[in-house]
Amino acid sequence: MSGLSAIRASKVIFCCAICALFASLAVVPTGAAPGAVKDTLVSPCKYPAGLATDGKRLFLADWREATIFEIDPAKGTVINTHKAPTLKPHGMTFGNGMLYISDSHTGGIYALDLESGVVETTFQAPGSRALGLAWADNTLYILEGRSKKIYKVLPEDGTILSYFDVPDRSCTCMTHDGTYLWISNRIKDELYMVDPESGMVIGILDAPGPYAAGVAWKDGYLWNADFQRRTLYQLIVKDDVPYRLTDTRVARVEYYWALNNYGPGEVTDVAVNLAIPEKLPCQELLSDLDYSIAPMKITKDQWDQPCAVFDLGTIAPGSKAALTYSVNAKVSAIRYLIFPEATGTLDDIPKDIRKKYLADGTRYRTSSPYIQDTVKKIVGDEKNPYWIARKIYNYVIDRLHYEMIGGWDVPEVVLKRGSGSCSEYTFSFVSLCRAAGLPARYQGSIVVRGDDASIDEAFHRWAQIYLPGYGWVPVDANRGDSDSPVGQAKGIGELANRFLITTQSGGGSEYLAWSYNSFARYKMNGYCNVQEDNFGFWEPLQEEKAIPVSSMSGSGETCKPEPQAR
Structure with missing residues (x-):
């Protein structure tokens, strides 16, 4: 194959890539998930760096050979080659009919007329590591590698108009889609959708290869050149599926609850309610729940949260009562790609959702003057x-x-104090959202702690918000409490594959109160020294071994609730 000819990747490689993509998803969607590969091209050069488009063709810079390849994206063939005006071409973008090129070693910026081969304009970037370029609204964005800043400059002389921090220290190249900047990260293998005014990361895609370099936006698709694989990927960014599922984990999860009575009195009227996990976009139950004691009943609270209800009676001094359930589950990491302009207005939220999830509660106190003034x-x-x-x-x-x-x-105390647990982060966020007219609730979970086989003694809770066009989206302010723009973005619309979600609630449940996973009520006849314990246990499974509980020989009794529509 000629070094100047790029051919479309073979059908075998393409099909394998697609199969690998869908194999990584926990649920096969009806449409394409954000970041799905639509097409691939073999790079015509060995050292692909910057990528750009004039709206018809792709232009790829060979960093080592200082050559720019003009590619037909439909056929995958090289139309022409151009000598770069600098030794180390890296970032590229089109603007005012010129191809702007940056040098990653000197920081030089060159505006090249491709037809004549003449450099019409040249100036120095704000630093010597000019890695990425993007054109928007007659201005030029420069990703500078030494200062770790993105500068907005005048394209005629480089006068700085504004700047902000890069999303992450390993960012390399940029493009603009008409609304947002897209920035590649070669170390974390991620692609960031960034607000060009504030620098906030709005969305994240997994890069399709191990060394994400040049990016270009063409006809509603994001193109990404991978330096290591020497491949150009055409990525679907927006389709029918608003999220992507990856990193599936299959495990047997056990939840354990116990109440120890060390006396000297009796503990009476012990009533325990366990939250029952359900099928969700990021989790699938592979078996029935296997209870150590059959529940007295299966019911739902006012938030439609299924609960198993137990009446354990009296616990004598020196005794304890305990119960467990186990379930085989498949959990996946989930990441939404949210376009703010697609979320409409608060009036687009269904009235029943607003009525239910804007209500005040004793842990929210949204009507307090402090919360009302703060949210305004x-x-x-x-x-x-x-x-x-x-x-x-x-x-x-x-x-x-x-x-x-x-x-x-309560949120007022937490926000004034300036610190809180995951639940206090969540209650504060939910309270402020509801006060602002945005429906919010919370989820609670059993968590993988480190190793695949692990014990969870702390559990975790986060919020959900209702966004028109997207539905309920997770928001974990505790996780997103980071100095990094990328770290902050990962608290919105993203969950790792570490959670079995047991609880979805608006708060103040008749069975779970303000807790999650479980809730117990009891009385004491005289003084009692009692200790309540609850733990989660994770045991990794091979998917083919995750057989239904009903076909397993076990000591526990199985009680399967009748299916109930939400």
């Missing part, structure tokens, strides 16, 4: 649901740091 200062006149949530989210992570000091104080 945060949100201002913002009407877009995503940006309302993002402003509140930014406020919470700026205001709080993690500290678990016992108990769940």
Whole structure:
């Protein structure tokens, strides 16, 4: 194959890539998930770096040979080659009919007329590591590698108009899709959708290869050149599926609850309610729940959360009562790609959702003057649901740091104190969202702690917000409390594959109160020294071994609730 000819990747390789993609998903979607590979091209050069488009063709820079390849994206063939005006071409973008090229060693910026081969304009970037370029609204964006800044400059002389921090220290190349910047990260193998004014990371895609380099936006698709695989990927960014599932984990999860009575009195009227996990976009139950004791009944609370109800009677001094359930589950990491402009307005949220999930509660106190005044200062006149949530989210992570000091104080106390547990982060965020008119609730879970086989003694809770066009989206302000723009973005619309979600609630449940996973009520006849224990246990399984409980020989009794529609 000629070094100047790029051919379409073989059908075998393409099919394997697609099969690998869908094999990584926990659920095969009806449409394409964000970041799905639509097509691939073999790179015509050995050292692919910057990528650009004039709207018809792709232009790929060979960093080592200082050559620019002009490619027909439909046929995968090289139309022409151009000598780069600098020794180390890296970033590229089109603007005003010129191909702008950056040098990654000197920081030089060159505006090249491809027809004449003449450099019409040249100037120095704000630093010597000019890695990425993007054109938007007659201005040029420069990703500078030494200062770790993205500069917005005048294209005629490089005058700086504004700047912000790069999303991550390993970012390399950029493009603009007409609304957002897209920035590649060669170390973390990620692609970031970034607000070009604030620098906030709005969305994240997994890069299709191990060394994400040049990016270009053409006809609604994101193209990414991978330096290591020497491949150009055409990626689907927006389709019918708003999220992507990856990193599937199959495990047997056991939840254990016990109440120890060390006396001297009796503990009476012991009633325990366990939250029952359900099928969700990021989790699938592969077996029935296997209970150590058959529940007295299976019911639902006012939030449609299924619960197993137990009446354990009296616990004598020196005794304990315990119960467990086990379930085989498949859990996946989930990542939404949210376009703020697609979330409409608060009026687009269904009335029943607003009525149910804007209500006040004893742990929220949304009607308190402090919460009302605070949310007005945060949100201002913002009407877009995503940006309302993002402003509140930014406020919470700026205001709080993690500290678990016992108990769940109300948001006013937590926000004034400046610290809180995951539940207090969540209650504060939910309270402010509801006060702003954005429906919010929470989820609770059993968590993988480190190793695949692990014990969870702490559990975890986070919020969900309702966004028109997307539905319920996870928001974990505790996880997103990071100095990194990427770290902050990973708290919105993203969950790792570490959670078996047991609970979805608006708070104040008749069976779970403000807790999650389980809740117990009891009385004491005289003084009693009691200790309540609850743990989660994870045991990794091979998927083919995750057989239904009903076909397993076990000591526990199985009680399967009748299916109930939400």
